[in-house]
Amino acid sequence: MIDNPNQKIYSAPNIVGYYAQLSQLQPAEQTIINLLQHQLSTMTMLDIGVGGGRTTKHFFPIVGQYIGIDYCPQMITACKKRFSAFSESISLEVGDARKLSQFNDNFFDFILFSFNGIDYISHGDRLKVFQEINRVGKSGGYFFFSTHNLQGIEKEFNWQKNLSFNPITTYVNLVMFALFRWFNPSLTSEKLTNSPYLIIRDESHNFRLQTYYIRPLEQIKQLQEYFSEIKIYSWKNGLDITDEIELLSQSDMWIYYLCMIR
Template identity: 40%
Template sequence: MSATSTIQDKSLWNSNKVIQEYATADYLSKPEQTILQGLKPSLPGMRMLDLGIGGGRTTLHFAPHVKEYVGSDYAENMIDACLKRFPNPEPNTRFEVIDARKMSGVPDGYYDLVLFSFNGLDSVPTEDRHKVLEEVKRVGKPGGQFVFSSHNLRYIRKMYALKLHKQWRVFLYQFYRTFMLIYYNGLPSKYDQKDYAVLRNGAEHFSLDIYYGKPEFQVRQLQEAGFRNIRAFSLRSGEEIKADKLRQDTEDAWIYYQCEI
């Protein structure tokens, strides 16, 4: 992903169309629910940094429970949307424009919990991915928690699959989508031996380059960055995925990771 495409991405995230889509979301995915329940006893004493919050979907579920909450996004208009959605936040809650690659002004070792949900890390240029991990290590308190989701390259064959559907328009769209996946990315077998790839998966009409990684490679990347006690959670079930299952093809389009800073 080039610097130019990064600028284009930011203009997309600042667009009214995308902001309207994100501004009303209020759900937690199954793995988010699992992780929240596991953290709940510790949340009252935690300072939390919520990266890439979009329209404040996760704010609803975390801000009321933590000692201090900072919701952030690198798209200024997303933060404006959050301020409209939460016009009178509690004293422990604030919203800031922050680029996860360079969190200028954020003190070292300050946050007990850093969350980067909904695959926000995968929209960062691949060459900058390590910068985000380094910054999370810097601003996170030793022994704190880092939680994020990332697209799963082992899901790619499922992503290409055509499914019969009684509504012909739906099937026709699937056929179109599979054709476009092949057009932009080639056949899925191309990625069998790769640890990661940058794909166009259909998001925003195939205009975005999105990072996909194999789960075992993501774990290794985290270990090399100094994170410990790494756990993975299934998108479909919300349950923890055991280490010996990470190398298997899966129904999970993306996976949640929780690790110690």
């Protein structure tokens, strides 16, 4: 199963090299490590969209069994090279979150899909991912992922909010705004306001990626068929968001979701 436009970009040598040098966790990822610290040592973990191994560095030493997959063979090659000294204790393989047929039902205690990897497939395929994760994850296990927040892009769509007292900042912001409008000619304020989710070409990798953006309440609806006890965390500070009013006004560009598998 191949999403040609996005997968081709992720397979490019310069993009693979970029992800192979990343090493820092996001605040919400550190929050989850802290939250599950007493359970991780006994957990079998699936790290989806592992890329160049950013999350591998942090998770494989502390979980019971670690398996990392990516749908780009070039990423897996880079990741294996990065962790060649630990090849006997890390399992890294090419795999697609939309069809995890190489794994048995009820196999994983903890499944991670980080860096918004789920946002680079179609809407229908996104729902297949949730179904597959429900299948391979153990009941009572955890699924943790991040996704782009449609509410966050609304701020970027208003050119006046790109103005700054610093003329250089204003110039850069307005250039990016102009490029954003150029690459999304059909996107209107009305469409942005009324849509539960949209496919948008944002600035990621020079506007080459087609990225899925979704409103938090819509994301919760998608998850409820397969998951329970859905918790939401801020990208910027890693704190949980428990108030619906706060959630509706949340403008972080990314949001993290922690779900319990049914």
